[in-house]
Amino acid sequence: MTQIWGSPLPPPIAGVASRLEHVAGLQVKGLVLGPLHPQSSGVPQDTPLEQLDPGLGSLSDLSHLLQAAKKKGIQVILDLTPNYLGGSAWFGPAVAEDPGFQDKVKRAMSLWLERGVAGFFLDGIEELKPSVLAEWRNLTEQSSPEGTPRVLVGGTRLQDPPSLLALLNSSSVGLVLGPFLEALVAKPFSPTLVPQLLDFLGPQIPLAWSVGSPWHHLVGVTPLRAQLLLLLWTLPGTPVLSYGDEVGLMDDEQGGLPGTPQPGQLTPMPWDLIEAIQKGDNSTEAQLLELCRRLGALRVQERSLSLGDAEAVPAGSAAAFLRSWDKSKRFLVVLNPRDQPLPALALQDPRLPPQATLHLSTHHLPPADPHVDLGAINLRPYEGLLLSFPYTP
Structure with a gap:
């Protein structure tokens, strides 16, 4: 890269x-x-x-x-x-x-x-x-x-x-x-x-x-x-x-x-x-x-970020895409494109697990518990998140 x-x-x-x-x-x-x-x-x-x-x-x-x-x-x-x-x-x-x-x-x-x-x-x-x-x-x-x-x-x-x-x-x-x-x-x-x-x-x-x-x-x-x-x-x-x-x-x-x-x-x-x-x-x-x-x-x-494919993920009023490479850890990018909060955003897709690990936010440091429920994500105005989850066959 x-x-x-x-x-x-x-x-x-x-x-x-x-x-x-x-x-x-x-x-x-x-x-x-x-x-x-x-x-x-x-x-x-x-x-x-x-x-x-x-x-x-x-x-x-x-x-x-x-x-x-x-x-x-x-x-x-x-x-x-x-x-x-x-x-x-x-x-x-x-x-x-x-x-x-x-x-x-x-x-x-x-x-x-x-x-x-x-x-x-x-x-x-x-x-x-x-x-x-x-x-x-x-x-x-x-x-x-x-x-x-x-x-x-x-x-x-x-x-x-x-x-x-x-x-x-x-x-x-x-x-x-x-x-x-x-x-x-x-x-x-x-x-x-x-x-x-x-x-x-x-x-x-x-x-x-x-x-x-x-x-x-x-x-x-x-x-x-x-x-x-x-x-x-x-x-x-x-x-x-x-x-x-x-x-x-x-x-x-x-x-x-x-x-x-x-x-x-x-x-x-x-x-x-x-x-x-x-x-x-x-x-x-x-x-x-x-x-x-x-x-x-x-x-x-992370190979998924440097080499992986990118696929759009349905995200309602947000924007999201998934990076994946072979059996490496998957990375999910979620963006709030609006100047208003997006509370309780639900990401429901067969490619996604119920929970993911928050690596970083554009607005704040990751919390003490980095586990995020993908069925209820709270996004601040113009906030972007980078999350990951393990590969599963």
Whole structure:
């Protein structure tokens, strides 16, 4: 299982290396870094994709980061999106379809692979032909020294579910990151949320879920944010955190909109808050961070969460799904999609036992007695629960 912790406008490379302990504490296995190349203001074909912006550090700094990340089991993936500050990730169709520019991207990919990165993130893949992406994927995956797999991750700025599903059906990358959750929670949750989410798994293309996008933080510290994070860690696919998601970071009122980022408008990572939490701060942000750490640990430990199938469970006014793998412990996710309590919710399904064990709630710590009667669950507004029960033949 790979997880990605991304930062679209990175701090100096040496600073990233100094924060790897925090990243590793979230059970992150992949770190998206960059873009690192200077943003060209001239002709797109002159964009220096193979260069490292000296304002971000040196190649020696990058080498140190790669080695430090490897020791913690973290793969560093480079964001090589050419026009990362513009409305079109590829400067428009004329450039995206230009064989000369495509060769330029290939040469840059080969050079960065030689420098030791573990793969690439390319945004705006809906602007590229599947055959081009397939060629770049082959180049990336065939360059795997010491048996370490390398990956090409594609990002999309498409918003509506039909377009996203069409892209998944035609994608030629190893993993697709898109605003799947954002598209479905733009309006209030409904009990149909789970079937809609599981529809995205139909094409059998590996998915990466996020609570926002690389350019835009969602929601802030709210019950809804915690519920989204619970979904993020428990759905099949790859959970993706943009920096600060784990503490409910928000952009200010001048923050860039999805697909239209502007330099300097994203809120910096609040490292002072992280340090305060490490010293014992028990703020709402600290509780959100603890929720992420616990969910990350469970996903690593439990095969049903990392590898299992997902099935919708009828839940009346709530939303619920079941994760299961072979003879492993089953996990049940229950969500209250409303801003009103749901008292005495009855989950009656032949796949479920009468009782389950409560692992965590988005609203409070598990009680002293974690046994929950599935015939009478009490949910607070926007509360999410993660429960489990043993496999039985």
